[in-house]
Amino acid sequence: MNTLTNKLMLAVVAMTIPCLPFTSAAAQELSLEERGRAYFSACRSCHSVGPGEPHRTGPNLFGVFGARAATGRGYPYSQALRAAGLVWSEAALDAWIADPASYVPGNRMAYAGLRDTERRRAIVAFLRSVSPPPQPSPR
Numbered sequence: 035m036n037t038l039t040n041k042l043m044l045a046v047v048a049m050t051i052p053c054l055p056f057t058s059a060a061a062q063e064l065s066l067e068e069r070g071r072a073y074f075s076a077c078r079s080c081h082s083v084g085p086g087e088p089h090r091t092g093p094n095l096f097g098v099f100g101a102r103a104a105t106g107r108g109y110p111y112s113q114a115l116r117a118a119g120l121v122w123s124e125a126a127l128d129a130w131i132a133d134p135a136s137y138v139p140g141n142r143m144a145y146a147g148l149r150d151t152e153r154r155r156a157i158v159a160f161l162r163s164v165s166p167p168p169q170p171s172p173r
């Protein structure tokens with residue numbers, strides 16, 4: 035190998051090595067909310083989460099954490115969900131996402147349920163992060 039090639043290779047190695055630990059550390063440091071945002075891709079086909087975004091097949095979920103169930107404005111909820119009398123606490127959201135059909139029989143969310151506890155926890159943390167702190171009046 036000539037000297038120029040050697041120098042180039044050294045330069046490439048020197049540039050690459052510091053990036054490796056940084057990249058893996060950054061991946062590990064994703065917060066629970068950020069992981070939840072990624073897992074929420076399973077829900078996005080039916081749910082928007084931005085403030086004021088239109089409902090899709092399911093209601094917009096901005097502000098859903100801590101809110102009374104079936105109170106999003108302008109969405110035609112099922113009678114089953116309206117009658118359930120739920121408040122979307124951490125535990126209620128977890129149970130709903132795990133198995134919506136068993137948690138509120140007769141509801142219209144066509145989603146089989148998410149078995150992975152950690153993913154549910156992350157999604158609930160994400161929903162919390164897109165909800166304002168508790169308000170005295172309904173949303």
Ligand code: HEC
Nearest residue numbers: 076077080091092103104106111112115141142143144145
């Ligand atoms: C196939 C479409 C679909 C998918 C996928 C889906 N949902 Fe839904 N979701 C709905 C529908 C429809 C409703 C309204 C149910 C009703 O009125 O009975 C709903 C309702 C909800 C509600 C209650 C909202 C309120 O205002 O009370 C929450 C919370 C929710 N979904 C979360 C999720 C999460 C989290 C995921 C992903 C893990 C998800 N949904 C996946 C269609 C969907």
